[in-house]
Amino acid sequence: MNIHQQRQLLDLSVSLNSMVQVREKIGAQFFDLSSFSLLAEEAGADCISLYVDESSWSSLALNVEVLARQAINTFTLEVAVADFMLERLMTSAVKHVCVVAASAADAAHYAVLDLEQNFSQIQSFVKQLQARGIYVSAFISPTPAAIAAVAELRVSRVRLDCSSYVEAADDSQRTHALAQIQTAITNCVGRGMVVGIEGKFDSAQVQALATISDISQFHLNELLVAHSLQFGWESAIRNIKASLVKSRLNRRADGG
Template sequence: MTALSVNLNKIALLRNSRLSGIPSVTQAAQVALAHGADGITVHPRPDLRHIRPTDVYELAAMLGEVELNIEGNPFEGALGDYPGFLELVRKVRPAQCTLVPDAQDQLTSDHGWDLQRDGTRLKPIIDELKARSIRVSLFMDADSPDLDLAAALGADRVELYTEDYAQAFGTDQQETVFQRYARAAEKAQCLGLGVNAGHDLNLDNLAMMATIPGLAEVSIGHALVADALMMGLGEAVASYKAILVKAGIEA
């Protein structure tokens, strides 16, 4: 069955708008886990717009054996209170590290890696993370020609960037775009890569994505937190998890 990793960035974004410390990122993680989440994802950025290094340290200490997935650009160095992506990961040693090619001025992640260009720089980073027993996932577009390079570089998984799928869902392009993701997942698995998926997945489009055979994990934050505002965080997490459970039973 596909695992659900809940991204807490938007909880932290709301918290950062006041000085009271609420809502608590760690309490949100506890609620998510109590209602079926399999892991927690955070994507700290140098501008500290949402998740802060202190959140990462507190989550790592609290989660124990529960999977922590830290996303980010491995080339981002220290800036103010941000210690640099790799330094943060070295201190925490999460279960999974998802490497994402986002720039500091991006609103959100919006494209996967060009491994023809960046593979040489990524190779020693991937090697170091794996030497620290951290599973490495590379954020990739579904139509990327570089899946074979992801495997050659030593990545354990790829995370398929699903915004194109989300935008096509409910249109006459839905099936065509979905099949692109299904083919990418199949190719990745044939290369020995595990497959994750994330970005703009929601209660409407998740079920179809979850039918992809062997899909290991989905990471969901923005839509889940938006739903939580209407239905409560626990119920929102349980609703997403129920979709994945049903897909696993029907597979």
């Protein structure tokens, strides 16, 4: 089998967010996000994602519509809960949305949902998207409270934040973080959710986490950009997709 036939094993979600930042530096006329999307999918990406907020909507709205209509596989728009975004989504071609929180530190990035403080607002937002026929996932912390809250939203796919594992200062902290993530994955799967993970992973961390059989998707951004500087965009995606598949196949061969 080639890497394009391994989708049932482990999906690779490719973020265009770093590409947007590069485009802002060098000018939109030199940078076509839709071309990068198609190249990514041809190289083995199973999902393409893009974060848009109110400040960036005017410059990215056309790209959002093109990506939503042309993506071969799944295009997921990452949005924070806001009336502005809800109004735009009601008339867009977007069919998949990942609900995130706006970052207080950096407008170009997002954070995990605060489901305890903002549950009612998030619930209303999600219900309206679902009523529109939009498939909704959520970016959450790997905690029992967050998982219980998102289950109440009737969201069937989650993306777990793995920053505690990535940023661990030593092996002890890393082991503790990994145990928390594994428990969260089991909890989510037990509730019927499909689980993806996100973080500023390095290659070794990706290979290690890919052996966890209940993870269905890796969402990658910085690692792909770093590898593309050395190998090129398509080769970076192809190599990482192959690495994910190999790690999962090795796990199955070992009886995992």
